Amino acid sequence: MQNTTTLEAQPTTTKKTSSWNRTGWGLMFLLALLLFVIVSRYLTLDPEVYFPEQRDVYIANTGFLLMHIVGSMLALLIGPFQFLPRIRTGRFLNVHRWLGGIYLLGILIGGIGGLYMAQLAYGGVVTHLGFSALALLWLFSGFMAYKTIRKKQLEIHRKWMTINYALTFAAVTLRLWQIVFGISGLDFLTGYQIVSWLCWVPNLLVALWIINRK
Numbered sequence: 001m002q003n004t005t006t007l008e009a010q011p012t013t014t015k016k017t018s019s020w021n022r023t024g025w026g027l028m029f030l031l032a033l034l035l036f037v038i039v040s041r042y043l044t045l046d047p048e049v050y051f052p053e054q055r056d057v058y059i060a061n062t063g064f065l066l067m068h069i070v071g072s073m074l075a076l077l078i079g080p081f082q083f084l085p086r087i088r089t090g091r092f093l094n095v096h097r098w099l100g101g102i103y104l105l106g107i108l109i110g111g112i113g114g115l116y117m118a119q120l121a122y123g124g125v126v127t128h129l130g131f132s133a134l135a136l137l138w139l140f141s142g143f144m145a146y147k148t149i150r151k152k153q154l155e156i157h158r159k160w161m162t163i164n165y166a167l168t169f170a171a172v173t174l175r176l177w178q179i180v181f182g183i184s185g186l187d188f189l190t191g192y193q194i195v196s197w198l199c200w201v202p203n204l205l206v207a208l209w210i211i212n213r214k
C-alpha cells in the first residue's frame, strides 16, 4: 500500500470521513458504553461476578485477567472517539494523539492478557484457536496502526485503526451472538465454540469492506 498523505493534508481525510454515519457511530458508542459498564463489575475482583464456568480459572489467573480487562476496557471506550472527524483536526489533534496513545497501550496490555487467557478459555481447542487468532490479529493491527502513524501515513493508519477497532468490537458482538444462541436453544458449549470465531470474523470482513469501498 503506497501512501503519501501527511499531517498537513489532514483536511482531505476529514472530508472523506465526514460521511461517517451518525446513527452508526451512536449505536457503536452506546453498545461499547453498555459493555464497558457491564464488564466494570470485574474490577471489584469479587469471584461471584465471574463467568461461572471459568470462576476457578479466573481466580488462579487474576493478574492476566485483570490486565486483559483493564486494557480492553480502555480501548473499547476510547476507540469510537478516534473516528470522529472533529477530534482529528485543528486544536483537537493533540487530544486525538493522546487518546490514540492510550488506546494502543490498551490494545498492547489487553491483547497480551487476551492471548494468555485464550489458552485457558472455556470450550477447548476450538475456542483456544479462535480467541488466539483474534488476539494476534488485534495486536498486529494495533502495531501496524502505530507503525504507519509514526511514518505519517495517515490514510493507511486510518485503515489499520478501522480493522483494529472492528476487532475490539468483537467483545460486543460476542455478547450479541450469545443472546441469539441463547434464544435459539443451542447448548452453551457449542454456542461458545461457534461464537469464539463468529464474534470477530464478520467484523473483520465488514472492516475490510469499509476500507476498500470507494
Ligand code: HEM
Binding pocket: 035, 036, 039, 042, 050, 051, 054, 068, 069, 072, 073, 074, 076, 114, 115, 117, 118, 119, 120, 121, 122, 123, 131, 132, 134, 135, 138, 167, 168, 169, 170, 171
Ligand atoms: C478483541 C480482542 C479480545 C480477545 C482476544 C479477548 C479474549 C478473551 C479471552 C480468551 C477470555 C477468556 C474467555 C474464557 O474464559 O472462556 C476473555 C474474557 C473476558 N474478556 Fe476479552 N477479549 C478481547 C476483547 C475484550 C474486550 C474489548 C473486552 C471489554 C472490555 C473484554 C472483556 C472480557 C471480560 C469481561 C472477560 C471475562 C469473561 C466474561 O465475563 O465474559 N475482552 N477475553
